[in-house]
Amino acid sequence: MLSHYLLLVLGCIGVALLAWRVTQLLVRYVRTVTCLHNDTQRYFAEASGKYSWFKKNVQYAPIFSKRHNREFQLSSALNVGTLPTRMQLVFLVGYFATNVAFCVMTIDFSGSLGSVASLVRNRTGYLSVVNMIPLFLMAGRNNPLITLLGISFDTFNLLHRWLGRIVMLEAVAHTLAFLISNASRSSWAGAFDTTFKVPFLMWGFIATAAFVAICIQASSIFRHAYYETFKLAHIALAILSIIGLWYHLDLKKLPQLKYLYAVVVLWVFDRAARLIRLAYRNVGAGGTKTLVEALPGGACRVTVTMARPWDFKPGQHAYLYMPTIGYWQSHPFTVAWSDESDHHSAEEKLPMRRQDILGNKKTTFSFIVRGRTGFTGALYSRAAAHPDGKMVTRCLVEGPYRGSSRLHSYGTVMLFAGGVGITQAVPHVRDLVAGYSNGTVATRKVIMVWTIQSPEHLEWIRPWMTEVLAMEKRREVLRILLFVSRPRSTKEIHSPSATVQMFPGRPNIDTLLGHEMENQIGTMAVSVCGPGALSDEVRRAVRSRQYQGNVDFVEEAFSW
Numbered sequence: 030m031l032s033h034y035l036l037l038v039l040g041c042i043g044v045a046l047l048a049w050r051v052t053q054l055l056v057r058y059v060r061t062v063t064c065l066h067n068d069t070q071r072y073f074a075e076a077s078g079k080y081s082w083f084k085k086n087v088q089y090a091p092i093f094s095k096r097h098n099r100e101f102q103l104s105s106a107l108n109v110g111t112l113p114t115r116m117q118l119v120f121l122v123g124y125f126a127t128n129v130a131f132c133v134m135t136i137d138f139s140g141s142l143g144s145v146a147s148l149v150r151n152r153t154g155y156l157s158v159v160n161m162i163p164l165f166l167m168a169g170r171n172n173p174l175i176t177l178l179g180i181s182f183d184t185f186n187l188l189h190r191w192l193g194r195i196v197m198l199e200a201v202a203h204t205l206a207f208l209i210s211n212a213s214r215s216s217w218a219g220a221f222d223t224t225f226k227v228p229f230l231m232w233g234f235i236a237t238a239a240f241v242a243i244c245i246q247a248s249s250i251f252r253h254a255y256y257e258t259f260k261l262a263h264i265a266l267a268i269l270s271i272i273g274l275w276y277h278l279d280l281k282k283l284p285q286l287k288y289l290y291a292v293v294v295l296w297v298f299d300r301a302a303r304l305i306r307l308a309y310r311n312v313g314a315g316g317t318k319t320l321v322e323a324l325p326g327g328a329c330r331v332t333v334t335m336a337r338p339w340d341f342k343p344g345q346h347a348y349l350y351m352p353t354i355g356y357w358q359s360h361p362f363t364v365a366w367s368d369e370s371d372h373h374s375a376e377e378k379l380p381m382r383r384q385d386i387l388g389n390k391k392t393t394f395s396f397i398v399r400g401r402t403g404f405t406g407a408l409y410s411r412a413a414a415h416p417d418g419k420m421v422t423r424c425l426v427e428g429p430y431r432g433s434s435r436l437h438s439y440g441t442v443m444l445f446a447g448g449v450g451i452t453q454a455v456p457h458v459r460d461l462v463a464g465y466s467n468g469t470v471a472t473r474k475v476i477m478v479w480t481i482q483s484p485e486h487l488e489w490i491r492p493w494m495t496e497v498l499a500m501e502k503r504r505e506v507l508r509i510l511l512f513v514s515r516p517r518s519t520k521e522i523h524s525p526s527a528t529v530q531m532f533p534g535r536p537n538i539d540t541l542l543g544h545e546m547e548n549q550i551g552t553m554a555v556s557v558c559g560p561g562a563l564s565d566e567v568r569r570a571v572r573s574r575q576y577q578g579n580v581d582f583v584e585e586a587f588s589w
């Protein structure tokens with residue numbers, strides 16, 4: 030019964046979040062429509078006292094004063110993880126406390142050790158299985174709650190990790206409680222003996238051992254240092270835990286088996302959806318073709334001509350599989366650009382009809398991949414080894430996955446990017462400049478602030494920015510500020526025009542934000558994508574200026 034309450038608690042939280050999401054979408058819709066022909070949007074620029082307080086102290090707040098996305102690192106290879114936000118912490122502590130309460134409430138602890146232990150054993154076992162439902166739901170790339178609640182995969186990934194720890198603790202408590210109640214009737218040696226002799230108990234023990242092993246191998250240090258090994262071991266241990274639990278419950282025909290069915294269904298659904306997406310997007314219609322170009326600064330531009338493209342929206346990401354680089358691996362990358370290109374094969378005749386011409390149009394999606402030590406490093410080395418730095422290879426694309434919220438309803442949009450985080454900003458810039466020119470967005474000012482280590486990195490997005498800079502009415506709406514953090518000489522720093530300016534060093538985020546807020550039009554969105562330290566700095570600046578104007582903060586992260 031208590032387990033039903035636990036699901037009810039989660040359901041209620043889900044409904045509350047859905048109501049919040051619907052309200053937000055409605056507000057944005059009304060704001061967009063109201064501001065389409067309003068160039069000042071004064072009403073929407075004003076801060077509202079209570080909501081500003083909420084955003085500053087709850088919605089955008091890190092646990093303490095600043096740190097959220099910046100990782101704790103023992104060395105460049107040893108990553109100990111990040112801190113959750115204040116809201117995430119409240120949820121996690123609340124959920125953990127609810128679980129503890131459900132494990133012990135109404136138990137008469139003055140009773141015999143054996144009877145108390147068997148009650149605790151039943152509760153913890155039951156709750157551990159029930160918690161596996163949200164645990165598996167939140168692990169999925171195709172988790173429907175991502176779209177429904179507008180919560181990012183990395184937030185669900187964080188919750189998945191903490192739910193995993195709760196499941197493990199309850200499974201360990203369940204096993205210990207069994208051993209204690211059994212030992213209280215016979216002896217500890219007898220209790221262990223029974224555990225390994227009785228199949229029902231042995232399978233339960235295997236499941237618990239698998240949960241403990243998962244929690245150890247999924248620790249941040251191991252996960253970040255050996256991601257592929259972590260992933261394979263994680264899947265193998267998860268399968269082992271399900272098999273163990275299945276036999277444990279089935280041999281005694283325990284009622285909790287129905288929850289395990291739900292867990293298996295969720296997992297199969299996610300895997301099947303991934304496979305279907307992969308097959309649909311890449312197989313047939315001439316297949317998917319890929320060009321990889323090595324770029325300065327250890328990055329690659331990957332341009333994929335899709336067999337069946339999707340409707341591109343800013344902030345979408347996809348998983349790339351390149352069997353020649355990493356056989357079983359798939360890595361997430363943000364779609365930085367999408368284009369229509371003419372596609373002719375050598376054997377094709379000249380197109381005669383309009384349909385033939387349109388049929389020859391193929392959609393390409395482009396990604397910028399920064400070389401790290403694994404798959405991405407190997408990809409860069411392979412492309413750079415070609416004489417012209419270009420190679421054609423086979424690549425399968427699984428996507429699209431969640432685009433970040435559209436920024437159409439904001440009068441002022443400020444996009445901060447660090448390094449390869451620019452892949453998040455460019456599609457928004459293109460989308461908003463096009464929207465401004467067509468009169469379909471509330472946006473009147475877009476400021477893109479990009480920090481790069483060297484001017485060479487401009488090459489990553491040069492062809493796309495040339496297109497953006499040539500867009501109609503671009504000068505009226507877009508300004509680009511480039512900061513080169515490690516210029517080799519001051520000669521490298523030159524500003525091509527008043528709307529595209531280059532500076533040496535790092536930006537002073539707070540000053541830039543304050544400057545834009547002095548002439549803020551409508552509600553302002555400040556988004557950031559880049560290293561954790563940059564994200565935390567932008568978050569701090571946005572929080573500190575909550576009472577000066579209506580400013581929303583949007584953070585995109587490239588890690589989990």
Ligand SMILES: Cc1cc2nc3c(=O)[nH]c(=O)nc-3n(C[C@H](O)[C@H](O)[C@H](O)COP(=O)(O)OP(=O)(O)OC[C@H]3O[C@@H](n4cnc5c(N)ncnc54)[C@H](O)[C@@H]3O)c2cc1C
Pocket residue numbers: 252253254256257346359360361362363364396397398399400401402403404405406449452586587588589
């Ligand atoms: C939503 C999203 C969008 C991203 N967009 C871009 C982008 O546009 N351009 C870009 O260069 N990078 C992007 N990244 C980061 C990119 O996915 C990783 O840098 C890449 O997977 C590293 O692969 P590797 O084998 O070279 O990693 P390694 O050198 O082995 O490890 C480097 C780091 O990447 C992490 N990592 C490794 N594999 C994965 C994986 N499959 N999923 C998540 N993290 C992983 C590791 O934990 C480690 O912290 C994005 C990440 C996410 C989550």
